[in-house]
Amino acid sequence: MPKLPIVSTSEIVMALSKLGYKFDHQSGSHVILRNMQPPHRRAVIPNRKEVPRGTLRVIIRETGLTVEEFIKLLD
Numbered sequence: 001m002p003k004l005p006i007v008s009t010s011e012i013v014m015a016l017s018k019l020g021y022k023f024d025h026q027s028g029s030h031v032i033l034r035n036m037q038p039p040h041r042r043a044v045i046p047n048r049k050e051v052p053r054g055t056l057r058v059i060i061r062e063t064g065l066t067v068e069e070f071i072k073l074l075d
Contacts, residue, residue: 002071004053009045012056015073016043016063035063 007015009031013023016033021043024034033043043062046055060070 002067004056004067005071005074006050006053007056007074008049009047009051011074012045012051012059015070018073019063019065021063039064 013031013033020037021033021035024032029047031045031047033045035041041063043059045059060067
């Protein structure tokens with residue numbers, strides 16, 4: 001399994017937008033994205049310059065992706 005990169009909230013939002021995720025709302029310092037295509041999953045992302053790797057791993061799991069698939073979306 002490849003090592004997770006250090007990414008910002010905006011990089012995560014751009015990567016997930018390629019899968020059909022759109023900005024739903026912001027609650028405090030967290031950005032909530034919603035997948036407009038079935039299954040209608042939500043992703044909660046803390047608004048930070050560097051999202052911790054453990055948090056990123058949870059976000060990837062919530063979206064139903066693998067680490068490899070997520071890294072490909074970053075390119």
